[in-house]
Each structure stands twice: as structure tokens, then as C-alpha cells.
Amino acid sequence: MFAVRSLVGLVLSGVLLVAGCSSPPPVPSGMSRVSSVAPPVSSSAAREPVTVxxxxxxxxxxxxxxxxxxxPVPAGRGKTKPCNTTGTATDRGYAEHAFNWDVAQRVGSLLEAQGVRVIYTRPDDSGVGPCVNERAAVGNRAGAAAVVSIHADGSTAAGARGFHVAYSSPPLNEAQGEPSVELARAVRAGLSSFPVSNYLGSKGLAPRDDLAGLNLSERPAVLVECGNMRNPAEAAVMSSADGRQRYAAGIAAGVVSFLREHGGF
Structure with missing residues (x-):
């Protein structure tokens, strides 16, 4: 389990109160009753918010x-990579970093509406970094139930289009094993209204050993390439607010499905 539910027990002076009792027990002679009204008890167990x-x-x-x-920064598997990159853009100049930021904010709003605690690896879209190893560390420190890195691709291959969901493979720890694969499958299902990649991975899933954020994660983690920004049709969808909301809804649905399967909800 990657989310913990806490149950709060209520003990009232060693007396078990049973709903429906018509009258309180008699008061012994020489004693006065302090209160005949039991404090309210919640009908549902208290729950720690799950973190994504x-x-x-x-x-x-x-x-x-x-x-x-x-x-250079650590990238896992004994390798290093550049701290970060600038990302790609559509042929009309819509930057990937702006797309990623907008979609992440939309995903976060949808998850928060479900009671999820959301943490972002960067606070805005005007800064520098953070480096890929620090991005992984954010999820590790938070004890996240799921970590989702949001991207768009920039392939110039003819006809390249479609999304894929990457996960660390071969796994370096337990969280990178079946939990991350199940998260990848859940997000893929959430994005099923979009075409899957015809140039990377298989059936929308891509096992990778070269992505630092996945290699260094100690929590279930995936990286979503929402589509190819160099494909004119996909670029048009990504450049529209409606399109970005569709991507966000799909990713959020996948995350919620994963959390429900793993006790987060």
C-alpha cells in the first residue's frame, strides 16, 4: 500500500454507546449526571489525504x-545526464514547457477536487530547472502514492504521432516494478481517446532505462509523452485549451483509477 488510512477510535469512559438506546443507565445514589448526550461520532473513518x-x-x-x-547530475544506473533541457515546441512556436505546465495545473485541479494532496516539482513556468534528480527527490521526500511527469515529444520522423507512457525498466526497486507498470497502464487507459504512439513503445507503453526521473524514483512513477508537437494535427490539439483539458482529464482519470486500486481512496 502506498497510501495509509487512519482509523480514529472513540472511548467514552469505558462505556460502549449503542445507537438507538432509548434512555441512559440509572445514576447511583449520591452522584449527579454530567451529561446525558454523547458527542457526535463521524459515520466515516478519518483519512489521511493521499499525495500525488x-x-x-x-x-x-x-x-x-x-x-x-x-x-551533469546523477541519472541512475551509474550514469549522469544534463540537469535539464529546454524541451521542444510546435512549428508555430508553442513551447513544450508551457504545455506541460498548463496540463499539470489542470490535472492538479481535477485531483484536488477528489481530495488528493498535489505537489508540483516546480512552482511556475518562468524559472530554471529543477534538475532531473531533484525532481525525482520531490516525490521520494513526499512519500507520493504516484508521481506523474508530463511532457510532449518533438519527433521529426515522418508521420510520427500519438502518446506513450514510460516507466523504469528493468526496475531498480520495488516501486519501479509492478506498481509503476500498473500506474502506466492506468494512465494509458485514461488517455484511450487519443491515438497511441506509432513510433515509440508498444501499445502506448514504453519501458525505459535512460530517464533519470524514473530511475531515481522510490515511488510508483511514470512519464507521459502526451503526443508529438511536430505533428500538425496533434500540435493543434495541444495548442487549444480544450485539447489540454482533454489530456488533463485523461491523466487524472488514470491516476484516480490507480489510487483506488491501491487503497488511496
């Missing part, structure tokens, strides 16, 4: 600080 970390890929200020984003 959303990682909008890249950042709006990355291009201004190549010294920062090109610096």
Missing part, C-alpha cells in the same frame, strides 16, 4: 541558463 506529485517537464527560463541546465 506532478512533474511538469522543463521550465520557461531554462534557455536563459545553459550553464545550469547543461551541468
Amino acid at each position: 506529485v506532478l512533474d511538469p517537464g522543463h521550465n520557461g527560463g531554462n534557455a536563459l541558463r545553459p550553464d545550469v541546465i547543461n551541468a
Whole structure:
């Protein structure tokens, strides 16, 4: 289980109160009754909010600080990678970092409406970084029930289109095993109204060993490439508010489905 429910017990002076009792027990001689009304008891068990970390890929200020984003950082499996990159863009100039940020905010709003505690790996779309290893650390420190990194691709291959969901493989810890695979499948199902990738992965899933944020995660984690920004049809969907809301709804539905299967709800 990656989410914990807490049950609160209520003990009232060693006396078990049973609903429907018509009258309280008699008071012994020489004693006075303090109160004949029991305090209200919630009909549902109290629950700790489940935490989900959303990682909008890249950042709006990355291009201004190549010294920062090109610096090598740990990437897992004994390798290093640049701290971050600038991301891609549509042919008309709509930047991936802006798409990622907008979709993440929409996903977060949908999850919060379900009672989920949402943490983002960056606070805005105008900063630099954080580095990929720090993004993974955010989810680890939060003890997240799920971590979802949101991206869009920039393939120039002819006809390349469709989304895919990446997960760490071969797994480096228990969370990267079946929990991450199940999260990937749930998010894929949530995005089923979109075409799956015809150039990466298989049937919308992509096991990867080269993505630092996944390699370094100790929580169930996936990276979603929502589509190819260089494909004109997909670029048009990504550039529209309605399209971004559709992506967000699909991702959120997948996350909620995963949480319900794993005791988060």
C-alpha cells in the first residue's frame, strides 16, 4: 500500500454507546449526571489525504541558463545526464514547457477536487530547472502514492504521432516494478481517446532505462509523452485549451483509477 488510512477510535469512559438506546443507565445514589448526550461520532473513518506529485517537464527560463541546465547530475544506473533541457515546441512556436505546465495545473485541479494532496516539482513556468534528480527527490521526500511527469515529444520522423507512457525498466526497486507498470497502464487507459504512439513503445507503453526521473524514483512513477508537437494535427490539439483539458482529464482519470486500486481512496 502506498497510501495509509487512519482509523480514529472513540472511548467514552469505558462505556460502549449503542445507537438507538432509548434512555441512559440509572445514576447511583449520591452522584449527579454530567451529561446525558454523547458527542457526535463521524459515520466515516478519518483519512489521511493521499499525495500525488506532478512533474511538469522543463521550465520557461531554462534557455536563459545553459550553464545550469547543461551541468551533469546523477541519472541512475551509474550514469549522469544534463540537469535539464529546454524541451521542444510546435512549428508555430508553442513551447513544450508551457504545455506541460498548463496540463499539470489542470490535472492538479481535477485531483484536488477528489481530495488528493498535489505537489508540483516546480512552482511556475518562468524559472530554471529543477534538475532531473531533484525532481525525482520531490516525490521520494513526499512519500507520493504516484508521481506523474508530463511532457510532449518533438519527433521529426515522418508521420510520427500519438502518446506513450514510460516507466523504469528493468526496475531498480520495488516501486519501479509492478506498481509503476500498473500506474502506466492506468494512465494509458485514461488517455484511450487519443491515438497511441506509432513510433515509440508498444501499445502506448514504453519501458525505459535512460530517464533519470524514473530511475531515481522510490515511488510508483511514470512519464507521459502526451503526443508529438511536430505533428500538425496533434500540435493543434495541444495548442487549444480544450485539447489540454482533454489530456488533463485523461491523466487524472488514470491516476484516480490507480489510487483506488491501491487503497488511496
